[in-house]
Amino acid sequence: MAASVAARAPAEPSLRRAVTPWGSFSWGYSDVGADIFVGLGLVLGAAAGASNVAFLFAGLVYVCIGLAYTELAAAYPVAGGGQYFVFRGLGDIFGFIAGWAVLLDFTIDIVLFAWSSIDYLSKLVPILSFTAHPWVHFVVVFVVITGLALLNIIGVRESSAFNELVSGLDIVSETSILFFGFFFAFQPQLLVHTMQLSWPTTFNLMNGVSLAIISFVGLESISQAAQETQRPASVIPRTSISLILTILIFALSYSNLALGMQPWHALPLDAHGHTQPLWRYLGNEENNGSAVAVLASYVPYFGALAALYVPLLGAILLLISSNSGVFGSSRIAYAMSGTQLLPSAFQRVHKKFRTPALSISVFCGVAIVELIFAALPSLSPHVHALYARLFRGEDGITFLGDLYAFGAAASYSFVFIALISLRFNDSQSPRRFKMPFNIPITFRGNRVEFPVVAVIGFIGIASILVFTMITHEIGRIAGPTWLILGTIGYLFYRRRKRLPVFRSQPHDWRKAQINILQSAGELEMMDEYLVNIRRMDERRVAEHIGPL
Amino acid sequence: MKRFVRSEGYARARLVSGALFVLLGAIVIVRTLAVTGPSFGALPACVLGAAMIALGSLRYRDYLAARARR
Numbered sequence: 234m235a236a237s238v239a240a241r242a243p244a245e246p247s248l249r250r251a252v253t254p255w256g257s258f259s260w261g262y263s264d265v266g267a268d269i270f271v272g273l274g275l276v277l278g279a280a281a282g283a284s285n286v287a288f289l290f291a292g293l294v295y296v297c298i299g300l301a302y303t304e305l306a307a308a309y310p311v312a313g314g315g316q317y318f319v320f321r322g323l324g325d326i327f328g329f330i331a332g333w334a335v336l337l338d339f340t341i342d343i344v345l346f347a348w349s350s351i352d353y354l355s356k357l358v359p360i361l362s363f364t365a366h367p368w369v370h371f372v373v374v375f376v377v378i379t380g381l382a383l384l385n386i387i388g389v390r391e392s393s394a395f396n397e398l399v400s401g402l403d404i405v406s407e408t409s410i411l412f413f414g415f416f417f418a419f420q421p422q423l424l425v426h427t428m429q430l431s432w433p434t435t436f437n438l439m440n441g442v443s444l445a446i447i448s449f450v451g452l453e454s455i456s457q458a459a460q461e462t463q464r465p466a467s468v469i470p471r472t473s474i475s476l477i478l479t480i481l482i483f484a485l486s487y488s489n490l491a492l493g494m495q496p497w498h499a500l501p502l503d504a505h506g507h508t509q510p511l512w513r514y515l516g517n518e519e520n521n522g523s524a525v526a527v528l529a530s531y532v533p534y535f536g537a538l539a540a541l542y543v544p545l546l547g548a549i550l551l552l553i554s555s556n557s558g559v560f561g562s563s564r565i566a567y568a569m570s571g572t573q574l575l576p577s578a579f580q581r582v583h584k585k586f587r588t589p590a591l592s593i594s595v596f597c598g599v600a601i602v603e604l605i606f607a608a609l610p611s612l613s614p615h616v617h618a619l620y621a622r623l624f625r626g627e628d629g630i631t632f633l634g635d636l637y638a639f640g641a642a643a644s645y646s647f648v649f650i651a652l653i654s655l656r657f658n659d660s661q662s663p664r665r666f667k668m669p670f671n672i673p674i675t676f677r678g679n680r681v682e683f684p685v686v687a688v689i690g691f692i693g694i695a696s697i698l699v700f701t702m703i704t705h706e707i708g709r710i711a712g713p714t715w716l717i718l719g720t721i722g723y724l725f726y727r728r729r730k731r732l733p734v735f736r737s738q739p740h741d742w743r744k745a746q747i748n749i750l751q752s753a754g755e756l757e758m759m760d761e762y763l764v765n766i767r768r769m770d771e772r773r774v775a776e777h778i779g780p781l
Numbered sequence: 782m783k784r785f786v787r788s789e790g791y792a793r794a795r796l797v798s799g800a801l802f803v804l805l806g807a808i809v810i811v812r813t814l815a816v817t818g819p820s821f822g823a824l825p826a827c828v829l830g831a832a833m834i835a836l837g838s839l840r841y842r843d844y845l846a847a848r849a850r851r
Contacts, residue, residue, distance in 0.1 A: 285825035292828075408798065415805055421816040421826065428822050471843075478836040482802075485829040493826075 257458040258472040259400035264451035265480050266403060267554035270547045271349045272448030273487050273528070274521030275634050277512045280441020282431030284512065285424075285488040287438065291445035292481045294697060297690025298452060298645050299477035300668045301652050303470050306456040307666045308655075309746075310465035310753045313568045314453035315648045320572065322651030322658070324737035326723070329574040331647040333719040335565055336596065337712070338450065338640035342558030343600040344607065345633040347377045350551035352522030352630075356544035363629075364519050367611035374604060377555070382597035385559045386583065386590045396553060403550055404479070410529045410539060411486040414494055417533040424493025427510065440704040443638045444631075446697050448484045450641040451554070453561065459753075466755050470666035487528060491515055496531040522630055523547070558600070563592035573738065576726055607632045623706070635701065635708030636715075642698035643716065649691035657681055661765035662746055663758045678772060792847045799840025806833030 280287040305318045313320075316335050320328025348363075351373050355361035363370040433441065455473055459465040491512045503509045511531065515524040526547055530540035567589050570579035583590035607629035610617040655662075660679045671682035702709050727734045743766060750759035785791055810830035817823040 289825045289828055412801065412805065415809060419809075419812075421813040421823075424813070424826065425817050425822045475836070475839055475843075478832055478839065482829065482832050482836060485825060485832065489826055489829055 254462075254468050254472050256397060257462050257468055258476055259397040260458045261451070261454045261472070261476045262400040262404065262479070263396050263550060263553050264454040264557055265449065265476065266400065266407075266483070267346060267547075267550045268448045268450055269480070269484050269487060270353065270525045270551055271345060271522070271630075271634070272445060272484070273491070274516055274524030275444045275447070275631060276441050276488065277491055277516030277524065278518075278521050278631075279433070279437055279444055279516075281433045281437065281512065281516070282428045282492060283433050283438050284441060284445075285428075285485065285492055287441035287445040288448065288484045288488040290442050290693070291449060291697065292484055294446065294690060294693035295449035296477055296481065297668075297686050297693060298449070298648070299455075299473060301648055301687055301690060302452045302455045303473040303477075304664060304666050304668050305648070305652060305655070306459040306473070307466045307469045308662050308664045309749060310456070310459035310462070310469070310755070311749055312457050312460035312564065314456040314565075315644045316565055316569065317456070318655070319644075319647045319651040320574070321740075321742065322654040323647065325572075325574060325733070326720075326735055326737075327647060327651075328572070329569070329723045330716060330720060331644045331651075332565055332569045332574060333716060333723075334640045334644040334647075335453065336562055337715050338637060338644065339558045339562035339565065340596050340599045340603060341633055341637045341640060342450075343378055343381070343555050343562070343597065344374070344604045345630070345637055346551045346555035346558065347374050347381070348604070348607070348630060348633065349522050350548045350555060351377065353526055353544045353547040353551060356523050356526050356540075362519075363522060363611065367608070371604070371608045371612060374608075375601065377552070378597060378600055378604065381556050381559045382593055385556070385563065385593050386586060386588055388586045388588045399546070399549055399553060403546055406539070406543065406546055407483050409535055410532055410543075411483070411490065413532045413535040414490045415486070418494045418497065419490060420493055420495055423495065424489060427492045427512065431510070431512070436704060439700040443642075443697055443701040443704055444634050445484075446641060446694075447634050447637045449480060450637060451557075453565075454557070457561075457564075463754055465753050466663075466665040466758055487525065490532075491524075491528060494528075494531070497533045497536050498531065500531075518628060559593060559597060562596035563589045566592040566596065573727075573730065573732060574723065603633065603636070631705075632707050635705035636711055638697070638701045639705075639708045639712030640715075642694050642701055643712070645694045646691060646698060649687045649694065652687050653684060656684060659742070659746075661762060661769055663761045663765070665758070678776070679769070792844050795840045796844040799837040799844070801837070802833045802840070803837035806830040806837065809833065 276284050276287050302314070306314075309318065309321065311317055314335070316328060316332035319331035323331075348370075351361050351370055352363060355363065355370070360366055360369055361373060455469065455476075458472075459469050462468050494511060496511050500509060500511060500514050503513075511528075514520060515527055520527045523544065526540070526544040529543040530536045532539060566575055566579040569575040570577055579589065579592045579595075581591050582588065609629075610620045611629060652668075657676050660676075660681050667682065668684045668686045670685040672685060673680060673682050675681070701712070724734055732738060746762060747759060750756070750762060807830065810827050813823045813826040813830070
């Protein structure tokens, strides 16, 4: 851990651009790579024999999202991610809604990953087990969240070198698991047999797909890295494509192994004394929070070693991800406050520590409320009965997964629309990377490339949003309630400040873009941008004056 | 860490892992198709194999680029 104070203040305009390509990759990996540790067990529990299909569907949507983020982060290399792109492409109110959805995700991120981190540790320290000792589990998760909040308030973060080391170790570890699994224990016959025998109902498949998307959340880190990378337009596309493929491979590999791998040693019998398949064992309540560690322990040869260190490595990676939720929520709130989408209180910096203490406290407070709501059924039999009646008995981690999926699907949907809008309304900004498959058209005299993949991605993510609403009793209520309450608060705030309520404030995007490219060191792109806008202005003047 | 990721050893390790990914991807596709034929059940495994081959190829390209820079 390294102390960092002023230089780490959120949305500081002078963030040092010192992140290398490997640093940029590991930054994204430590955010997105941790997701499969949480997602695998949940999806196996919901989608059973179609878990690999659920991951495939969510994975293909994720590839589209990843390509969209790569294009936007390389063209607009500023922190803020989805919130900034939507703000710029669709205006103030949609920028607020997207940012508010991202904030929901960050608060869930804090709880879900702290919860799961303790689940993984419980494989080495059984007293932390959620099923056997729910009160101990709850208290430890509470202490972890409070501790992370305090560390962020006093300005202590893990160093980027630590991040890079953990990401590197995890990639080597996960790659080893899948090599040993596929070379020595994968049986395609078993995979097909499991898929046919344990194919879920349509409802459960939709449920599985909506949970599978949580294995691919965290792409905000791509734009975060873009803000601090030297020459981001050339570095970000290279590292992003590698990151997207790596994450996709791990998610598809684990789900295919869970369905089609012959375990290296016998599995315990189920509660009725019957033998059980590996996927069902991984997806049960006892193991769904630590499925990757359990799967790794059944891999031939490597499993004995993996059982010792994978729980610890997973716990550390998840803790880093939880911490990125604390840090990310305060940074997004700070940025939104700077553009008058949130009250200026969220920009207030602690006098002594020079960190956004209020933002950190508010969003960690929200995270603790979510933790209590998620943990209550396991702590009190009365609440358990109430949840069973009202919410079909969803357990705590599934509740968190629901909201995580809702927030991600909502914000990603807006990002696709923003990308299409920016292609039309800001065709002058140079794009060193573009999503593939574009249709050239002319729009208001400008040559524009219509992004077909963005439309496909939007349809995919919108359908996942619909699946989430259909299949999750709590997510259906809590997710939209979060957005509606936030929007009402936004409208009141803008009205009180005498700012446009539904329309946007005037923004000088040209000046902003020149500053962005200049500070990124992308001087060639800046020159190209200046030439493009001059040409456009000349054409507009010529059209206005008409032929002599 | 920074010194390590710039070293020749790291570039070679990526080349080897890239080659292994291409090999593993091909094995996954061939074994699955041999059992199931071209069916819906084979789709997730085939996409996985294709993604492995793509990642392996990307690493090989990165290796060539790193060598050209030296």
